[in-house]
Amino acid sequence: MIDEFAKDNLHGRLRRDREALLWKLDGLSEYDARRPLTATGTNLLGLVKHLATVEARYFGEVFERPSPEPLPRWQDYDGRDLWATEDETRDQIIGFCRRTWERSDATIDELPLDALGHVPWWSEPSPNTNLFAVMVHVLGETNRHAGHADILRESLDGRTGIRPEHEKRIDEEARAAYCARLEQAARSAVPIKP
Numbered sequence: 001m002i003d004e005f006a007k008d009n010l011h012g013r014l015r016r017d018r019e020a021l022l023w024k025l026d027g028l029s030e031y032d033a034r035r036p037l038t039a040t041g042t043n044l045l046g047l048v049k050h051l052a053t054v055e056a057r058y059f060g061e062v063f064e065r066p067s068p069e070p071l072p073r074w075q076d077y078d079g080r081d082l083w084a085t086e087d088e089t090r091d092q093i094i095g096f097c098r099r100t101w102e103r104s105d106a107t108i109d110e111l112p113l114d115a116l117g118h119v120p121w122w123s124e125p126s127p128n129t130n131l132f133a134v135m136v137h138v139l140g141e142t143n144r145h146a147g148h149a150d151i152l153r154e155s156l157d158g159r160t161g162i163r164p165e166h167e168k169r170i171d172e173e174a175r176a177a178y179c180a181r182l183e184q185a186a187r188s189a190v191p192i193k194p
Contacts, residue, residue, distance in 0.1 A: 003113050010135045011108050017142045018101060021048060022094065024149040028156065034084050037152045044152055045093060046083040047145045052097040053081040054141055058134050059104035062117040067103065069096060108135065 024044055025033050033045040056067040072081040084093055113132040120127055153159050158175070 007113050010139055014139050017146050021146040021149050024153045032156050033090060042148060043083060044149055047149050048097055049093045050081050051142055051145055052100040055104045055138060056100045058138050059107040062119050062134055063107055065107055
């Protein structure tokens with residue numbers, strides 16, 4: 001009983017957070033979806049592509065259910081799973097993402113939580129694991145990168161929220177006053193040198 005509850009709960013959260021990440025692309029130009037927004041080049045479309053690749057590996061290869069689509073190597077020399085190349089369209093990446101989700105969902109639906117898997121790139125504590133541990137790991141990765149996407153999208157146009165129905169209307173004046181208050185608090189916290 002608890003296994004099914006845990007599995008359904010984790011799977012439901014994974015589905016919700018996947019969609020939240022994908023929603024961060026809505027309404028963006030091709031340039032804004034692809035352009036590097038941090039010193040390390042993090043970008044929104046790249047996060048979507050990366051997480052689809054993560055799921056393809058964890059819910060595929062780990063349980064001997066490899067993706068029928070070619071995947072970039074782990075930590076490829078050019079980080080190819082973290083950005084969209086010139087010849088990859090947004091629709092192709094989103095399509096890859098959705099197909100990967102379908103295959104991942106099938107793995108989750110068909111296997112019990114204690115189904116054994118092998119993660120060759122894990123050395124500690126052991127590369128041998130089970131579906132429950134992989135679900136927790138992938139949910140953590142998804143949450144982490146969805147948080148990155150939240151910040152990136154907010155920096156582009158101020159859009160916040162996890163789903164369209166939770167999007168907040170931006171009161172620019174209130175936001176500016178709030179940020180000014182935070183700036184003042186930060187400056188006040190700095191010790192004054194004699």
